[in-house]
Amino acid sequence: MSDLSLPPASLPLGPDGPSVSPLGWGMWRLSGTRTEAAALVAEALDSGITLLDTADIYGFDGSSGFGAAEALLGEVLAADLGLRRRMVLATKGGIRPPLPYDQSSGYLASAIDASLRRLRVERVELYQIHRPDILAHPAEVARTLEEAIAAGKIGAVGVSNYTAAQTAALAHFLSCPLVSTQPEISPLRIDCFENGELDQAITLGLRPLAWSPLGGGRLADPQSQRDRAVAEALDVVALDQGVSRTVAAYSWLIAHPAGIVPIVGSQRPERIREAAQALTVRWTREHWYAVLVAARGERLP
Numbered sequence: 001m002s003d004l005s006l007p008p009a010s011l012p013l014g015p016d017g018p019s020v021s022p023l024g025w026g027m028w029r030l031s032g033t034r035t036e037a038a039a040l041v042a043e044a045l046d047s048g049i050t051l052l053d054t055a056d057i058y059g060f061d062g063s064s065g066f067g068a069a070e071a072l073l074g075e076v077l078a079a080d081l082g083l084r085r086r087m088v089l090a091t092k093g094g095i096r097p098p099l100p101y102d103q104s105s106g107y108l109a110s111a112i113d114a115s116l117r118r119l120r121v122e123r124v125e126l127y128q129i130h131r132p133d134i135l136a137h138p139a140e141v142a143r144t145l146e147e148a149i150a151a152g153k154i155g156a157v158g159v160s161n162y163t164a165a166q167t168a169a170l171a172h173f174l175s176c177p178l179v180s181t182q183p184e185i186s187p188l189r190i191d192c193f194e195n196g197e198l199d200q201a202i203t204l205g206l207r208p209l210a211w212s213p214l215g216g217g218r219l220a221d222p223q224s225q226r227d228r229a230v231a232e233a234l235d236v237v238a239l240d241q242g243v244s245r246t247v248a249a250y251s252w253l254i255a256h257p258a259g260i261v262p263i264v265g266s267q268r269p270e271r272i273r274e275a276a277q278a279l280t281v282r283w284t285r286e287h288w289y290a291v292l293v294a295a296r297g298e299r300l301p
């Protein structure tokens with residue numbers, strides 16, 4: 001049985017960009033006081049996680065709260081100036097409630113500025129288009145992003161929830177490399193393995209950042225027959241290597257050759273800390289494919 005490789009200690013984010021840890025930490029679910037948020041940020045950094053992912057819409061509950069998660073992180077960063085140097089900061093924009101999406105140049109440029117203001121930083125290392133605006137021409141989106149790079153507001157550009165064709169179109173018009181893509185990937189969400197997105201990431205040198213790597217928590221408490229089958233396949237490796245199922249799930253993603261960075265979504269310090277164990281879990285092809293087959297619900301051809 002051939003073992004799959006363990007991840008390197010850090011992974012490049014674009015040809016000229018910073019390196020990031022093989023796990024990220026996400027702030028979709030971040031809330032609470034500045035002290036509580038600061039403790040989570042510190043826990044992620046102390047656990048070796050350097051990529052921190054947020055978005056302007058995090059905190060939005062349908063009527064208010066747009067920008068709340070960025071603003072909370074901004075308070076944390078302003079209170080402890082040393083933290084900023086320890087992280088690769090990523091945010092996203094381009095969703096504009098009550099509209100679905102808006103990536104017109106006027107709005108997108110103002111959204112970048114607003115994110116920086118709330119985060120209380122002059123620059124983020126990675127700015128991602130959260131979901132594609134199908135009414136925005138990719139050349140217009142590219143121009144806005146290039147201007148933000150030229151102004152020193154963003155270090156690099158990524159996409160999220162783009163089809164492979166949408167990613168190719170934006171990359172075509174950008175004069176700088178696109179450095180990341182952020183689809184939903186988990187042992188319960190396996191589309192990317194076969195729809196060309198990860199192959200494209202490898203070809204274009206995009207770092208795949210996996211959102212909801214535990215299926216939004218469903219893997220920890222599987223309810224459907226399919227979810228339970230996937231959980232059981234993960235448990236085989238978890239038991240064998242003395243880790244939890246959720247750690248096995250992160251490591252299953254990490255074992256893919258595209259260099260997937262799972263974005264840990266837990267807002268509990270002990271679970272963020274535990275996630276780091278994923279870097280030591282070894283997968284065999286046999287066990288890796290067993291999880292995939294459980295997720296497919298049928299054998300591979």
Ligand code: NAP
Pocket residue numbers: 025026027028029053054130160161182210211212213214215216217218220246263264265266267268271
């Ligand atoms: P997830 O890891 O799939 O789910 C995290 C949820 O599972 C939390 O509510 C967590 O609760 C719960 N959970 C239950 N048992 C757990 C265990 N044993 N270990 C860890 N978590 C457990 O990730 P996610 O929060 O859905 O998404 C992660 C990140 O992806 C977000 O923060 C965001 O940065 C990004 N994201 C991006 C998009 C996009 O469109 N680009 C969409 C969604 C998310 P506790 O907090 O109580 O541990």
